[in-house]
Structures are given as structure tokens and as C-alpha cells.
């Protein structure tokens with residue numbers, strides 16, 4: 070029997086608040102530190118590992134976190150979710166993104182079909198379509214092959230797929246699976262669409278219109294923008310466009326598209342990278358086999374999410390440490406710092422995933438919460454971030470927990486030895502150095518040069534960023550956010566907070582404004 074309780078009513082949380090604080094600077098120094106780095110590590114899927122040695126935890130605190138996980142019924146709630154319970158209470162929907170990559174529990178039936186079979190069917194249809202495009206069986210009107218794919222979408226219909234594409238682009242080139250270049254148009258700023266259209270050969274481009282709802286203003290505007298460009302080039306837009314949407318959306322039955330592929334209301338936009346939303350662009354860009362490998366990595370990581378023991382469940386452990394940092398230690402934000410250029414847009418994707426899911430001040434029953442929930446997420450790839458905002462991370466007045474991601478090997482296998490070390494070694498040396506610098510600090514008489522240390526971090530380490538490890542990484546964060554939502558007792562699967570701005574913008578465009586909105590509209594020349 071599952072009960073949904075606020076965090077501050079749980080006995081385990083009250084105990085956690087009383088727990089003695091761990092001094093990371095001490096814990097990470099000398100032999101103790103060496104031992105912690107070896108033991109405070111939990112295997113993830115696909116050879117990844119979640120290392121939390123530099124977090125403010127010890128064995129006693131881990132026991133307390135386990136009690137919190139048990140009392141909050143985290144694995145039971147996950148089980149209810151993947152078995153098809155209506156977890157998204159705000160929108161009265163099931164939450165089924167895990168089914169796009171595997172079957173963790175019972176069959177889930179809805180809309181007269183088995184949902185795992187439905188997602189597989191869509192994946193297969195996309196695979197068949199992509200194979201035909203690659204083989205030149207589906208071509209432009211002149212019978213020539215498409216060379217470029219352009220995704221038109223915003224929010225979850227852009228950020229995840231774009232981050233995943235960039236993560237695998239160079240890997241695919243190196244491994245001879247690169248099929249088509251992908252571009253993305255998201256912003257309603259006309260310069261976004263114009264710049265993409267300017268840089269491509271439209272006659273050999275296929276456009277994927279991605280919108281779950283089929284009603285998003287930015288996406289529909291950009292669709293018209295692209296159709297105009299195709300028309301101006303003397304091309305038939307319907308021969309250059311496919312759609313990814315839900316079967317109930319206005320786009321689903323349109324003749325304007327060469328083909329349509331479907332997801333459904335049980336997959337939130339920010340959780341849709343493993344559905345047709347990510348599947349179409351990634352299968353066209355890299356081939357369906359690469360997309361399948363990405364799904365397998367996510368499925369393997371999902372299975373670890375069912376473990377009750379937090380030391381065997383990296384997403385749950387990461388989630389609980391995050392809750393401790395937020396609700397007991399009072400840290401306001403979290404930086405995501407991938408030491409991998411290919412993950413350049415991964416922090417932007419996690420921003421939506423985390424902040425749109427858990428940026429809530431009412432619980433799943435609509436009651437005001439008396440504790441803080443989701444942190445502010447930001448990040449940049451290292452080492453670039455080091456030369457930018459790390460000053461504040463090292464010596465600022467706020468303590469900001471850090472989530473590093475690093476790989477032992479690069480993707481391109483191209484490297485140079487400069488001053489006795491390769492660039493990859495320099496990259497890896499920097500992430501190791503940062504973890505210790507943040508944790509241990511450095512005493513200096515000159516206060517300006519003093520590093521207090523005590524700044525917590527964790528790192529996910531892997532051999533190489535490839536389709537499987539990327540899938541595992543994505544699943545880790547999706548499940549972390551889900552577990553935190555369970556602990557905070559919020560509904561992580563709706564996003565009412567984005568509606569008000571949309572309504573007011575419509576009013577501005579219809580010139581139905583007064584007061585401050587009217588003056589602002591005039592100032593912006595609308």
C-alpha cells in the first residue's frame with residue numbers, strides 16, 4: 070500500500086536533520102580520502118560508475134538516507150509508475166517513458182493497445198523510414214537523396230534530442246554510422262529559422278515537425294517559416310516534411326506530411342528523448358541501430374532503479390544526497406559539469422528535465438509545501454567552465470554541489486602530446502584536480518587566496534561516451550529527478566508554471582492589454 074506524504078512528516082527526515090555534518094575536507098584528506106574514493110562508488114550500467122566520495126556523507130548518513138528511501142517508499146512508487154498507475158495526478162495521466170526502452174514490470178494497456186508494443190511499433194516504423202531514406206528509396210521530388218535532417222520543435226521536443234545528437238555526432242563519424250547531418254530550429258526568433266535555412270541545402274533536406282501537443286506557437290510558426298522557404302525554392306513542402314506528435318494532436322491527421330510517427334500523452338516532453346521524439350532525428354542521423362543501442366543503455370540503467378539498496382541504485386542514491394543537500398544543508402543550486410565537449414548541451418537538457426519537473430511549491434494534492442524543492446540547475450562543459458564561473462564555485466558565499474561527468478577516452482581518437490601529456494590526459498587531470506580542490510581547499514594567510522574547501526561533488530566516470538553510455542547517463546538523471554519528486558511529494562510530470570506567460574503573450578498579440586502589459590507592449594513595438 071503506497072502512501073504519499075510530505076517530506077517533513079517523515080520520521081527518517083527528522084533523523085536526517087539531526088545527523089552530524091560530515092567534514093568533507095577532512096574526509097577527503099590523506100589515506101581516508103584515498104579509501105573513500107575507492108569505496109564510495111556505485112556501479113551503473115554500461116561500465117559507468119557513480120562516485121560520491123566527495124559528497125558530505127558517511128556510512129551513518131547513508132543508513133539514514135536508506136531509511137528515508139524506505140519510508141518514502143521510493144522503489145514501490147517507481148514500481149507503481151512503471152506498472153501504469155496514474156502518477157501524473159495533475160493531468161490524470163500515466164507516466165510511461167520507461168516503456169519506450171524496456172518492460173520493467175507488468176504489461177500496461179491503454180487506448181486499446183499494449184503500450185510497450187505501441188512504442189516498439191513506432192520505433193520500427195521510424196527505422197523502416199530511416200532505412201529507406203538512407204537507401205535512396207525515399208527521396209526528394211527530383212529523385213535525389215536527402216542529406217540533411219532538420220528538427221523543428223521546442224522544449225522537450227528540442228533540448229533532449231539536440232543534446233543526444235551532439236553527444237553522438239562525432240562518435241558516429243568516427244564509427245562510420247554517420248548518415249545525415251542534423252540541424253535544429255526551436256526559437257520563435259526569426260533569426261533561428263533563417264540562420265538554419267541559410268546554412269543548408271533545402272532541396273536535399275527533410276524536416277521533422279515535432280510537437281506532442283501539436284499546438285505550440287513557436288513550433289507552428291517555425292513550420293510556416295520553413296514551408297515558405299520550401300515554396301520559395303519551388304519545392305512541395307509535403308514531400309520534405311514528416312511529423313512526430315501524439316495521435317490526438319491536430320497534426321496527426323494532416324496530409325501535409327510525408328509520414329507521421331507517434332508518441333502519446335503518457336510521455337512528458339522532457340522525458341521524450343527515447344520515444345519517437347528523439348527516435349526520428351537520431352535514427353535518420355545515425356541509423357536505427359545506433360538509436361536501439363542508446364535505448365538498450367537506458368533500459369539497463371532503468372533496471373538498477375528498481376533496487377531497494379541505495380548503494381546498488383545510483384539514481385536513487387544521487388537523488389537522496391541531493392535532497393539532503395537541499396533540505397538539510399540548504400544548498401540552493403546544482404552545477405552539472407561534463408568533462409566532455411560532446412555533452413555541451415546536456416546541462417541545458419537537464420535544466421528542463423529537473424527544473425520543469427521539480428520546480429513546484431505545492432504537493433501532488435495541491436497543498437503548499439513548507440520546504441524547498443528542486444534546485445537551480447546550470448552548467449557548462451569543463452574545462453571551459455573553469456575559466457568562467459568556477460571562481461564563485463570555489464570562493465563564493467554559496468556552496469553549490471557539483472555533478473561532474475568524465476570519460477577516460479575521447480570519441481575521435483585524435484590527440485596530441487604537448488609537454489608530456491595528451492589533451493585527454495589534461496582534461497581528465499583537471500576533473501580529478503577540481504574534485505580535490507573543491508573538497509579539501511587550501512589554507513593561505515592571504516584571505517583572498519584562501520580556499521575553505523568543503524564543497525561537495527560527485528562524478529560519473531565511464532570509458533567512453535557512446536550510444537549505450539549516453540542512454541545510461543540519460544536514464545540516471547531522469548530517474549534521479551523522478552525519485553526526488555517522490556521524496557518531495559510533488560508531481561514531477563506536469564508543468565502548469567509555463568502557462569501564464571503563454572496566455573499573456575497571446576493577449577499582447579491580440580492587443581487586448583492594459584496597465585503595465587500595455588506599456589511594455591508599446592515599448593517592444595508590438
Ligand SMILES: O=P(O)(O)OC[C@H]1O[C@H](O)[C@H](O)[C@@H](O)[C@@H]1O
Nearest residue numbers: 224225226280281282285338567
Ligand atoms: O512538444 P510540444 O507539445 O510542442 O511542447 C513543447 C514544450 O512546450 C511546453 O510549453 C512545455 O513547457 C514543455 O514541457 C514542452 O516540452
